[in-house]
Amino acid sequence: MPKFLMKRWHGQHVNALFIISAIFIGILTGYQWIIGVLGFLLLGIIAIFTYQAKVAFERDLAEYISTLSYRVTKAGEEAVTKMPIGMILFNEEQKIQWANPFITNLIDGNVIDKHVNEISEQLIVLLESDEDDDIITLDDKYFQVSLERNERLFYLQDVTGVEEMKERYKQSQTVVAFLYLDNYDEVTQGIDDQLRGRLMSIVTTILNEWATANSIFLRRTASDRFIAIMNAKALKEIEKHRFDILDKIRELTAKEKVAITLSVGVGTGEDSIRELGKIAQSSLDLALGRGGDQVAIKKKNGKVRFYGGKSNAMEKRTRVRARVISHALRDFVLESEKVLIMGHQNPDMDAIGASIGVRKIAEVNGKEGYIVLDPDEINHDVQKLMEEIEEHDYLWSQFITPEEAKEQITPETLLIIVDTHKPSLVIEPDLLELVERIVVLDHHRRGEEFIDDPVLVYMEPYASSTAELVTELLEYQPNKLKMDRLEATALLAGIIVDTKSFAVRTGARTFDAASFLRSNGADTTLVQNLLKEDLEHYIKRSKLVESAEHFLDGYAIATGSEEDTYSQMIIAQAADTLLNMKDVVASFVISKRKDGIVSISARSLGDVNVQVIMEQLHGGGHLSNAATQLEDMTIIEAKEKLQETITKCAGGEQ
Numbered sequence: 001m002p003k004f005l006m007k008r009w010h011g012q013h014v015n016a017l018f019i020i021s022a023i024f025i026g027i028l029t030g031y032q033w034i035i036g037v038l039g040f041l042l043l044g045i046i047a048i049f050t051y052q053a054k055v056a057f058e059r060d061l062a063e064y065i066s067t068l069s070y071r072v073t074k075a076g077e078e079a080v081t082k083m084p085i086g087m088i089l090f091n092e093e094q095k096i097q098w099a100n101p102f103i104t105n106l107i108d109g110n111v112i113d114k115h116v117n118e119i120s121e122q123l124i125v126l127l128e129s130d131e132d133d134d135i136i137t138l139d140d141k142y143f144q145v146s147l148e149r150n151e152r153l154f155y156l157q158d159v160t161g162v163e164e165m166k167e168r169y170k171q172s173q174t175v176v177a178f179l180y181l182d183n184y185d186e187v188t189q190g191i192d193d194q195l196r197g198r199l200m201s202i203v204t205t206i207l208n209e210w211a212t213a214n215s216i217f218l219r220r221t222a223s224d225r226f227i228a229i230m231n232a233k234a235l236k237e238i239e240k241h242r243f244d245i246l247d248k249i250r251e252l253t254a255k256e257k258v259a260i261t262l263s264v265g266v267g268t269g270e271d272s273i274r275e276l277g278k279i280a281q282s283s284l285d286l287a288l289g290r291g292g293d294q295v296a297i298k299k300k301n302g303k304v305r306f307y308g309g310k311s312n313a314m315e316k317r318t319r320v321r322a323r324v325i326s327h328a329l330r331d332f333v334l335e336s337e338k339v340l341i342m343g344h345q346n347p348d349m350d351a352i353g354a355s356i357g358v359r360k361i362a363e364v365n366g367k368e369g370y371i372v373l374d375p376d377e378i379n380h381d382v383q384k385l386m387e388e389i390e391e392h393d394y395l396w397s398q399f400i401t402p403e404e405a406k407e408q409i410t411p412e413t414l415l416i417i418v419d420t421h422k423p424s425l426v427i428e429p430d431l432l433e434l435v436e437r438i439v440v441l442d443h444h445r446r447g448e449e450f451i452d453d454p455v456l457v458y459m460e461p462y463a464s465s466t467a468e469l470v471t472e473l474l475e476y477q478p479n480k481l482k483m484d485r486l487e488a489t490a491l492l493a494g495i496i497v498d499t500k501s502f503a504v505r506t507g508a509r510t511f512d513a514a515s516f517l518r519s520n521g522a523d524t525t526l527v528q529n530l531l532k533e534d535l536e537h538y539i540k541r542s543k544l545v546e547s548a549e550h551f552l553d554g555y556a557i558a559t560g561s562e563e564d565t566y567s568q569m570i571i572a573q574a575a576d577t578l579l580n581m582k583d584v585v586a587s588f589v590i591s592k593r594k595d596g597i598v599s600i601s602a603r604s605l606g607d608v609n610v611q612v613i614m615e616q617l618h619g620g621g622h623l624s625n626a627a628t629q630l631e632d633m634t635i636i637e638a639k640e641k642l643q644e645t646i647t648k649c650a651g652g653e654q
Contacts, residue, residue, distance in 0.1 A: 086143070086156035090116055094127070103156070106139060116154075123154065135163065171233035175268045176276040178284045179207070182263045182292035184224035195256065202252055203260060210245045214238055232268065235297070243295045243307040250293065261293035269299035289446025291461045291623070304448045309609060309623070319472075325458045326476035332439060332456060333365045337412035340405055340435070342372040342427050344420040346379050346568055349530075350465045351419040352386075353494030354441065356487050357470035358416050359398055364479045370398055372405045374427050380537075381569035384530045385490060392486050402428035409434050416441065419466040421459060422449045422620075441469055443498075445611060447620045461622065464510045467494030471513040481520070488522035493530050500576060504624065537570055544574040544589055548581075554608075555646060556584045559635050560591030568599060572627070575601040586610055588646075590638050598630045598638045609649075616645045 029039070086106065089098040094116045103111060107119065117124045122136040123145065132147045138156075142163035146155040181203065188196050200223075207226060211218035214237060217229040238245075246262050253260040265284025267276040283296040286304065290296075294308030333339055339362040343351030355371045362369030378386055390396050400408070405428065415435040421442045423432055432438065432451060439456040443463040463469050471491055474481060495514055499506045502514075518524070544566065548558040556578045560566055566574075571589050578587035586608040589601045600617065602610035604624045611626040619628020630638050 084158065086154070088116070088119065088154040088156070090152050090154070092152070094124070135159065171231060171236070173232045173268070173271075174273065174276060175230045175232055175235045175266060176273065176280045177228040177230070177264055177266045178280045179226035179228060180263045180265075180284055180288070181224040181260055182288055183261055187258045187260055191258065195258070199253055199256055199258060199260060202256070203249055206245065206248050206252060210248075235266065235268065239297075239305075239307070246293060246295065246308045263287040263292045264295040266295065266297040268297065275300065286446055286448070289459050289461070291445050306612070306615070309445075309612060322469075322472040323476040325456070326473040327478075328456055329361065329439065329458075329473060330365055330477060332414055332437065333362050333367050335412075336367060336414035336437070337410050338408065338414075339367055339369040340372055340408070340413060340415045340431065341369060341418060342405075342415065342431060343418050344422075344425045345374075345427055346377050347373070347382065347419070347427070348379060348494075348569070349382055349385065349490075349497040350467050350494035352382050353490040353492075354418040354466040354470045356395070356490045357467065357474055358418060358441070360481075360483065360487055361470075361474060361477060364477050364481055370400045370405065370408065372402055372427055372431070373399050374402055377427070379569060380567050384532070385493065388486060388526075388530070389490075392484075395484070395486060402431070405431060406434065411436065413437075414439065417451060417454075418442070418470070420444065421451055421457075422447060423451050424449060441466055441473075443469055444620065445622055447615070462507070464505045464507070465495050465498035467491045467498070468510055468513045471495075471517055472509070475516055483517075483520040485521040485523055485526075488517045488520045489526050489530075492517045492522040492524070493527045496527055497531065505622070533573075537567075540564075540566060541570050541574045541577065544570070544591060545577050548578055548587075550583075551643060552646065552650060554583060554585035556581065556587045557639065557642065558587070558589045559639055560589075562592070562635055564592070565594045566591045566599075568593060568601075568627075571599050572601045575603040579603045579605065588642060590635055590642065592635065593629075598633050598635060600628050600630070600638065600642060602626045602628075613642075613645055613649050616649065617641065 024039075029035075029037070084102065086102040087098075087100045088096055088103055088111075090096050096111050096114050096116065096119070099111050103119075111119065116127070120136050120138050122134065126132075126134045126136075126145060126147055132149065134145050136143050136145055136156075141158060141160040143156045144159045146157075147153075148155070188199065204220070207218060210216070211228065214234045215230065216234060218226055219228075220226050243264065246264075249262045250259050263284060265280045265282070265287055267279030267281075267283060270276050270279065279298050279300060283298040283304070286298070287294050287296040287306075290306075290309060294306060297305040297307075339359070341355045341358045341362075343355050347355075359369035359371055389399070409431070413435050414437050415431060416439045417426060418441050420426060421440050421444065423429055426432065438451060438454045440451055440454045440459065442459045443461060443466045444459075445461040446459055458469060458473075460469055474483075492514060495510065495517075496502070499510060502510065514522075543564075544558050544560055546558075547560070548556045551557050558574060558578060571591050571593075574591075575587045575589040578584060578589065581587075586602065586604040588603075588610075591599060593599050600614070600619070602614050602621070602625075604610045606624050609623050611621050611623050614621055614626035614628045617628040617630065619626060621627055630641075633641075
């Protein structure tokens, strides 16, 4: 305790004692006046000493307060001027009024009257946001910025060490990758051992050199499979070169007249090696489902990044696989009480035809099959087919609404999804939650979004259409097949529409499927009638084509007006028409649909991967045929976004 406070404590007791003594002496004086006089004399002396003590106390107190105030003031000044935290005071015009020496030393100059954005534009971003804290970079350092809005004051604390530690941790995280030579078995069939050995020598040499250059642990696990372990820093460096290992393997093996392609699935963002392995396998499945010759990089709950996918998908499906899938599908049908078939929203000819084909599979196996169709979402382009179906009493009775489908669901119901694999695109997403067993049949390249836990998946991006896949499954049904004329015709119409009358994405298997359908009663004359276009649609399509403009080198973009609406089929047909024009290698048509959503259809001759472009806009499709839908966007905004995406992809980004 300070000395003057000790004095104060003693003084308080003396005052009390003085009062008590005075009272006692006063009483004593009434009995012994001489003793009383002496007592008062003594008390007076004590009073003098007490007064002197009080004066000394007040003097010491004033001195202590003065010293303490000085020390506190000096400590505050020292803290503001010398502490390792920056302070910036600014006015309503966001001009700096005062800054402590930490800031002036950091900026190396006077900052008074300068605008805040001259220190860092990130400070303005923080001011305009709803946040009061952020990390900014300044002079190659990281700073934690705290904003006191009422005082218009920034605090900057150097957190470079912490951020660098975080970055080192991120870069050192383990990454697992599975590499798969996705057409090795196909291309090496029938070749001699010497050529096969030379091909594998080329592939392993390229992969080992790539692994060594990027600090990757690489091991071969099978003739066509490898596993790679690396860290996030190595992955980031590889991504800078956009996984050029894909191009190297394809190009160097092509010199041997047998091009081998590589698919890679990468798992990242997890601490558990087991989890990383699962994610890597899921990524590889995704890459293969999209046609192979590409890389899929996936986090557990993050967006998938893709590289490659520049080449056309090679025909890799075999009749053996088709037969196995057909028999597996038959087993699931036989184990079910009834079968529901559902395509995508606003179903096209392929979706309707494939649905009718799957219903036939259920029928030949003695099970009830019903096609789910929303009567309010029937495309004008399939209207003629639906009119034909309505006249076919039995077939029409097999079409039900989504509400009727929900009422018919039992624990033994099998749901078969055709011509899509995305839950957001099916006619009635609720059915996916109500049915335990789901089968997916699709010919599109697999996207990031996928139906959860299907019991059977038959996805072949090498097929022209889902109708072609379903036709092959019908061929391998063990029971004797007898198709109705309209059923076979609907399947053939689906194939013809998706191949543009056998002009694109057509393989030998496509003609085999068409031949099978023709032999089972498909009417080509009826197909032509179903696909006939009325004059009004032709004029609307021509109006879209007329609006086309050239963009960059070989790209054509057509746009509808904000007032006009077009069906999805007209938009797609306009893109097909544009592709037939001279010097056009890729065409894009942008227009509003009746539901107010802006739709973009994209087509190419194969030199441009329009699927990659549409995926950047949250769409998808095939390398030469893709589309997307954009909500809450004008035609002009959609065109600008498309042009930005084309420019990025044309510049090598994906």
